Amino acid sequence: MRQLIQVRVNGQMYEEEVEPRMLLSFFLREGIGLTGTHVGCVVGECGACSILLDGRLVKSCLLLAVQAHGREITTVEGLAGKEALHPIQEAFVKNYALQCGYCTSGMLLASHYLLTRKPDSSEEEIRRGLAGNLCMCTGYTQIVDAVKEAGREYKKE
Amino acid sequence: MSQTKYIGKRIRSKEGPRHVSGGGQFTDDMTLPGMLHAVILRSSFAHARIGDIDSRAALEVPGVVAVLTGKEVKEISRPFKPGRYSAGLKTPIPEFATAMEKVRYVGEPLAMVAARSRAAAEDALDLISVEYEPLPAVVDPWQAMEPTASVLFEELGSNIAWAGAVSYGDVDEAFRSADQIVKEKLKTHRYSSTPLENLACLSSFDKASRKLKVWCNGQNPQVIYDALGEALSLKDYRVIIPDIGGGFGQKIHLIRKYVVLTSLMSVKTGRPVKWIEDRSEHMMAAGQSCGMEFDIEAAVKNDGTVLGLKIKEVDDVGGSVSTLTIHFTNKLNNLFSTYKVKNLRLEGRSVVTNKCPVVPNRGIGKPSMCFIWERVMDRIAKELGKSPVEVRSQNLVPAGEFPYSAPNGNLYDSGDYQTLLEKALKKLDYDNLREELRQEREKGRYRGVGVVIGLEPGGRNAARDMAIFPNVKELPGAGGVEGATIKLERNGSITVFLGAPSCGQFHETTTAQIVAELLGIVPEHISVASRFDSEVSPWGIGSSNTGNNFHLYDIGAVHGAALRLREKILELSAHVLKSPKEKLTIQEGVVSADHSSDNQVSFAQLGRIAYSNQSLIPEELEGGLQTTFFYKFPHAQPFMVPDKQGRVRAQFTFSAAAHAAVVEVDPETGRVKVERYIIVSDNGTMINPDVVDGQIYGSVAHGISVALGEGFVYDSEGQLLTITLTDYTKPTTCETPRVEIEHSPVPSPFSVLGQKAAGEGAAIPSPAAIASAVEDALQPLGIRIRELPLSPEVVWRLMNESKKGEAESP
Numbered sequence: 001m002r003q004l005i006q007v008r009v010n011g012q013m014y015e016e017e018v019e020p021r022m023l024l025s026f027f028l029r030e031g032i033g034l035t036g037t038h039v040g041c042v043v044g045e046c047g048a049c050s051i052l053l054d055g056r057l058v059k060s061c062l063l064l065a066v067q068a069h070g071r072e073i074t075t076v077e078g079l080a081g082k083e084a085l086h087p088i089q090e091a092f093v094k095n096y097a098l099q100c101g102y103c104t105s106g107m108l109l110a111s112h113y114l115l116t117r118k119p120d121s122s123e124e125e126i127r128r129g130l131a132g133n134l135c136m137c138t139g140y141t142q143i144v145d146a147v148k149e150a151g152r153e154y155k156k157e
Numbered sequence: 158m159s160q161t162k163y164i165g166k167r168i169r170s171k172e173g174p175r176h177v178s179g180g181g182q183f184t185d186d187m188t189l190p191g192m193l194h195a196v197i198l199r200s201s202f203a204h205a206r207i208g209d210i211d212s213r214a215a216l217e218v219p220g221v222v223a224v225l226t227g228k229e230v231k232e233i234s235r236p237f238k239p240g241r242y243s244a245g246l247k248t249p250i251p252e253f254a255t256a257m258e259k260v261r262y263v264g265e266p267l268a269m270v271a272a273r274s275r276a277a278a279e280d281a282l283d284l285i286s287v288e289y290e291p292l293p294a295v296v297d298p299w300q301a302m303e304p305t306a307s308v309l310f311e312e313l314g315s316n317i318a319w320a321g322a323v324s325y326g327d328v329d330e331a332f333r334s335a336d337q338i339v340k341e342k343l344k345t346h347r348y349s350s351t352p353l354e355n356l357a358c359l360s361s362f363d364k365a366s367r368k369l370k371v372w373c374n375g376q377n378p379q380v381i382y383d384a385l386g387e388a389l390s391l392k393d394y395r396v397i398i399p400d401i402g403g404g405f406g407q408k409i410h411l412i413r414k415y416v417v418l419t420s421l422m423s424v425k426t427g428r429p430v431k432w433i434e435d436r437s438e439h440m441m442a443a444g445q446s447c448g449m450e451f452d453i454e455a456a457v458k459n460d461g462t463v464l465g466l467k468i469k470e471v472d473d474v475g476g477s478v479s480t481l482t483i484h485f486t487n488k489l490n491n492l493f494s495t496y497k498v499k500n501l502r503l504e505g506r507s508v509v510t511n512k513c514p515v516v517p518n519r520g521i522g523k524p525s526m527c528f529i530w531e532r533v534m535d536r537i538a539k540e541l542g543k544s545p546v547e548v549r550s551q552n553l554v555p556a557g558e559f560p561y562s563a564p565n566g567n568l569y570d571s572g573d574y575q576t577l578l579e580k581a582l583k584k585l586d587y588d589n590l591r592e593e594l595r596q597e598r599e600k601g602r603y604r605g606v607g608v609v610i611g612l613e614p615g616g617r618n619a620a621r622d623m624a625i626f627p628n629v630k631e632l633p634g635a636g637g638v639e640g641a642t643i644k645l646e647r648n649g650s651i652t653v654f655l656g657a658p659s660c661g662q663f664h665e666t667t668t669a670q671i672v673a674e675l676l677g678i679v680p681e682h683i684s685v686a687s688r689f690d691s692e693v694s695p696w697g698i699g700s701s702n703t704g705n706n707f708h709l710y711d712i713g714a715v716h717g718a719a720l721r722l723r724e725k726i727l728e729l730s731a732h733v734l735k736s737p738k739e740k741l742t743i744q745e746g747v748v749s750a751d752h753s754s755d756n757q758v759s760f761a762q763l764g765r766i767a768y769s770n771q772s773l774i775p776e777e778l779e780g781g782l783q784t785t786f787f788y789k790f791p792h793a794q795p796f797m798v799p800d801k802q803g804r805v806r807a808q809f810t811f812s813a814a815a816h817a818a819v820v821e822v823d824p825e826t827g828r829v830k831v832e833r834y835i836i837v838s839d840n841g842t843m844i845n846p847d848v849v850d851g852q853i854y855g856s857v858a859h860g861i862s863v864a865l866g867e868g869f870v871y872d873s874e875g876q877l878l879t880i881t882l883t884d885y886t887k888p889t890t891c892e893t894p895r896v897e898i899e900h901s902p903v904p905s906p907f908s909v910l911g912q913k914a915a916g917e918g919a920a921i922p923s924p925a926a927i928a929s930a931v932e933d934a935l936q937p938l939g940i941r942i943r944e945l946p947l948s949p950e951v952v953w954r955l956m957n958e959s960k961k962g963e964a965e966s967p
Contacts, residue, residue: 022276038402040355041881042435042436043881045436045881045882045883045887048353076177077178093169093170093174093177094169096170099403099851100353100354100401100403100660101175101176102183102353103353104181105179128890130890131891136351136353136405136855136859137353137661138851138854138858139856139857139858139859140890141850141896142847142854144890
């Protein structure tokens, strides 16, 4: 028994039939081919699958695809503008705030969510804001530095 | 290199833009037409005989295409050959992709289900019934060694799967000449770097051509390639390794089982099959570092000179013999650490237990070897009433003695260990800090400082393992040959193929910097292939994202290939510009004669000639602007293969670092807070300082977390209690301290650019630094730190037991 859902992802409208038990993370990856959302644990611990749902930061492995019906989603693929990278993406590149790239999508969305609400977040606030996203490679230092630097761009906006 | 344009400079990374856009390509991101999804049935018992596996009900689930059980695996595949990781194994024990007859750890694979969707495959998994006959679980290595213990491998007769020793110098004489014998017992635990991407494989078998194509995230293509050759009766197979979501050693070895299993399923069904491990499977069965125990004696002079060390080691290697001795043999890489000590004996026993098999993890045995040295140095200082820094200093290899030959055959290329220590002390303001901490402790605060030093060897030489197993039938990969291919494309841009995959260490960027420097072209015009492909990559002995290999072998190969291509470019240009080669210069992809802007040819023009105009190519020049170069480390001999005394160049370059930790322990909770952490590091010439820093930040974060509590915990039945990242206590941004790095490079005289390793690095000394600092903080309670991890629970117990002891004593 499949269910029809309508969901807007990165501005694009999708109408898809899904199994009610399908997780949102798998819907994004396998259902509509947005493989930038990564899966590291499927139980909400690692944050690799973080997305924005109606502007709020959520872990897409903790939601069913059917729960996204009628809502708006931003994934990592939707961060950049048509020409240039988004300032948070640019700061991650510039500061070497990634290594293997697997946590990066979730990290970016968590950072973006944090800076949207508080561009001048202190180091402690940044660390608390990213505590739901695990990175096994970087030791977080360059990520925190990137978020700090990007904050200055958010202030300008 | 005196004047550089790109080497050692900050540069925009090649990998960054695709990863921040979600454009990385990981194994799980790929889908093939008709692809099936596979899941694995795993043992729920730690130790049991297996009877019948009934999968009939599973096959009835809509969407399920096939089930592959151990019985069939045995019929259609051959066991793996015991590789170098099981050096010393006396009785061959055939190991297949799944368990046969017996399971020896929770999570050991038993069968695979393939279905049109992962959900259907998981539904079917629940319907497979397995007949288990439970056996007593052997969890503790000391219990496992008891004569009455249940035996894991009947063929071995006991659970001591290996026992052996290495000895260098005259250890007995050292102990006869000693003024004091300092004794200590130490223990390190099981942990993992838990890469965020779990194991993954996609196999596609083409029945008509009998060709198998495999995509997977193995760090070492040789392991995957050999496993497919050994297990499947196929001649034609291709291994592709795209982006890897972190490796750290976890993806070297046990992944071969799953690649073989997935491939057998593809052969069986004639369809592409994808298998993606989930997190709990990874924690249970993808491999863990080894639990190790050490009984140590140090022969010491009253002035603090260390004459020798005797170590008895027990390794808890888990439920497989396929990685029997890696944690022992890897200690040869930093056996004498940074010290000029001449005599050392290391005796080892590898004990099999009903736990997950051990696998390499960032440094393998090296963090423990460093832990031994640094704990012993602290102990010696205590017993002699000397400063711990002073005892270290007087035993260091002096800066004037490089290249230094260590007694076990290692040749330390360069270093200045005393300077590393001094710089760390200066940054700490050590003497004043110690006084301040002493006063604070008097006031009841538990604050302390630890300063340690460690070696970081680089460049693998797998023949090292023969030091404990000289009679090995098949020589493991000796030395470290590695290739790189560079070509000038038709449009004047440059493409590079490396021989090894990357797990996120910015190999593309680093490669582009070197090529840009040597060819005179901007990095933006250089493309470095981001994947390993056995059909294309110029691979050799050193082609592996392991053993700190990249800096030595791949960079050596890139350097050699770029210089060769430069020669070809100059020869063709000389012909085109009608100028002697010696008068040509290259800048930003343009070759000029006599620095003149009138007589120039661009790389794009050269590309058009090379690809479309033979009439302009000189007779004596090979057509095509492409070169492949294979690098060989020039100082691998003597001792590339161990001599009769077991002397071997276990690794080839030697980075080093001093680590200093300042901590405060909360007596209420036992929690250790790292207030300050300083690293003074010598990684030789840095090609990309951001990348080197990233490797240091990442490896130290893991080492600190290992010391402070992350780790695997089993119950007495062999059930893993830390099956999620939360239970395992993986640190977040909040628990990870900010680390201060100071670089103090001493370039290697042996590597092409003076570069040394930086990957495993800070994971090696950091557990020792934390232990040292915590012990210092707990001085008022007289607590000795002998074991890792120092989780809040452990520290709290140590503190309370010592207080209880005080209260009870008269």
